[in-house]
Amino acid sequence: MGIGKETKDIFKNTGLHFRTGVSYMLPVLLIGGFFGSIAVLGKTSDAEIWKLFKIIGDIGLKYFVPVMAAYVAFSITDTPGIAPGFIIGILAQETDSGGYLGALVGGILVGYFTFLALKVKVPEMLESSWGMLAPVFSTLLVSILIFFFIGPPIAHLMKTISTYLQSIGNGGNASMGAIMGFFGGIDYGGPFSKTQSTFATAVTNLKLYTPLGIAGAIITVPPLGLCLATILNPKLYTKTEKNYAKSSWIYAVVAGFTEIAIPLAAGDIIRCTIATICGCMITGTLAGYFSLELYTPVLGIPQWFFYNKPLVYLCILIPGILTTALVVNFLKKISKRNIEEMEKEEKD
Template identity: 65%
Template sequence: MNFWKETVSIFRETGVHFRTGVSYMLPVLLIGGMLGSLAVLGGTDLAEDSIWGVFKSVGTIGLTYFVPIMAAYTAYSICDTPGIAPGFIVGILAQQIDTGYLGALLAGILVGYVTYMLLKIELPEMLQSTWGFLAPVLGTLIIVVFMVYVLGPPIAWLMGVLSDFLSNLGEQGSALMGAVMGFLGGIDYGGPFSKTQSTFATAVMDLDLYVPLGICGSIVTVPPLGLCLATYLKPKLYTKSEREYAKSSWVYAIVGGFTEIVIPLAVGDLLRVTIATALGSTIAGLIAGFFLLELSTPVLGIAQWFFYNKPLVFVACVVIGSVITALTVNLLKSMSNRDIAALDAADAQMNQ
């Protein structure tokens, strides 16, 4: 039946819809976080009418509305433009009934799905265009009732528990959380595991918790910098194309802070490289967690060091993590018998 086929095809791509929402939400968070962080320059006691006060309040706008934007574009991913308005409204509702990020995400997916299905109903031509206006209204209504009376209360409870738990972790608990996040961030270079930890870090900003993002920020720079460092320390262990790549990639590590750029350095020798980056990131995360490193701007590069609450801890995390990664990967590689000359020859042949 067509209905089931559509349903299955929408929910099979839940991950894609979710990530589409995150993709549109990130710039909002970025603007809010950066302007809010700039306000710190004005000191801690801000007058409402000073320019720093304005920055602060603009920052708060970004940090508040990223959740509805995410819900809006999750729905957009499912049913295109008609999904934006319903998604936005249920996203704000989700925030108001204290279900936060998680509630907004679920509501966005559900409202997108319901609106899409309603729009698929076939009507006589005359009614079809009117239905185009009404379907999103009806879809929103259904999900609003569902959220408020069915899904809302248990999620709100869950978010409350999570918030209490994370706020009271203390140093050891945070260190453990940092180690776990570091491990996830170091094993798949921007794949599902890394995205899980970075999404978690941005999600809890909605609960006014900034330690996870601090951890996230310090671990993402470790794999790229560590591997670059490793190629400089022992160039003999790397093929010519890997060395060439490393020469330019460290720049990206500093400005961007995303682990995807190490993929070309990793694919040739995946297991050893992964062990090294996971180890380095885990230790960096552990240190960041223990010192309760906080970051309220999702800009994860070294160039943004001054946004951290403890810049020195951040630098220490990055340096220690990178050095450990570099030494480990070179040790593992020197124990292997990877034939660099043969790989170079193969590369040269391919580029001809």
Template identity: 40%
Template structure:
């Protein structure tokens, strides 16, 4: 009996059918509107920040009420939320690009990036790389019907392996090494020169919203704290709420410079910022307009940190948000630094958005990014 080779085609084939124009259009569609994928990542990330931030803020009260086990439980639960918001950010960027096949490799690679010191920036890169690679593998390689289900399982594995090796071998190593080198080089900062100390902490903290550069400041402050020096954390706490507060208040003063979703997010976000104190709460607004928001936030953070350093602000317990008010050494200076930094950020973002307008900006634009609120 003759065997028809076409009936037993077990090879994987790269899909090359169609005109060049059709292939170009398909490729363009694949990379269309990357910011929508980023907003999807943010929408799934936000609940973790909020849950983790509020619970950790409650948990820090164990310092005040050491015999109340409830606050210890809050810290444990809150830590889980804060540890996983970055991997979920990257995972859902990949999910937005490649649908379900991108979710698991996106989470794994983002977790690796975050664990190795590259923070949400590493997760951002991981999410896009995994998502696009998975989508490409699924779209470009079409096995025969018999092997379609097997390929749908193996394509994410291959994408995870390629991106994961890149992260471990190329990206996270140098970032971690740079962070350690910079922290070691700056570890001899003199806490007696308060304004200079504050300015340096502000420069490190003001660039990447809790990313790898901010971790240099965290390393320095942690090392100093272990030696009983609390001014490093004092300078940092003076500015940690400035980016979200400045941007959110600006959206209320000049609402037509912000999208409808950004305005709605800001209404609830201000309260959450005071409770949890996390700089990352600014990310949903920042990632829609990175350059302008980063310029404004950076200037506000440096202003606030410099003022905190000048007045020798201290923080006896590394707490953020509402609990921090119990542990700062100079409440008036704390208020002054937050107000000054927030004002600078607020004024600058309004000026930048007014005189340097965003292309294709629609103040009535609405998306699902902040739907969690």
């Protein structure tokens, strides 16, 4: 494989690298979030142990950024990417060079340049130590890029977004919720939903937690709505779909994944998507209107502990889920699918 093709592969798979980074980042956040919320319980006490919990919480909630950058680089170029990734990630975070987004871009770049540097043919004398030296050069190059050229515009953009989001108030939050709900409901955890949730995670870096609250609230609407729909009117669904719904709604509650809806929606994508968009927009709008804030990007049951208003969260889920279920059943009713034929096909 030529360098050109491999380069193309790396950038074509940006999504894969990003998800790998997030996958390694989540445990860090979870530990940080867990200790952070324990520390809140012991606020009034003076004991040293609560201070320790607070410190661990702060570490977790701060250093998830470099961990993400490191493992984005790891995904691109394997182990040599980890060290430069950490350093670039910390650089982006500590020096006001774009925070989370800067670290993400930095992680991709440093991974790629380390990969390139390792490809360079060096004199035999250097060959054995090149594995150690290559990351040094890629770090040098990317740190300059991030610090002087890429970081400042990203930081500026984030600041603009931050000032804007702080100024829009409840009505503005509600319309932001509607827009995020639209993107969250449109492709079941695909590129649009991920853009929306990446944005929400990125602005937590600016101490803005409402977008993440919105993103967190709409996640479980599509799967739970579609599962509920199969129970409300079983006649409209095939046996496989009903069984799947019965066994998978619990995954949606425990782990909080939109993607669980995919098998239910796959047979009938247009009608289901219209329904999930409606449901997500309603939940999103309400979440924005009530300024629901989520302090840590976690999914599923752990979410309940990090909302500022857990009760509001549960209350706004219900209209979204109900809307999804009712709309999808209504659409399926006015234009019937041939259930018998589909069941026959499944048996074959």
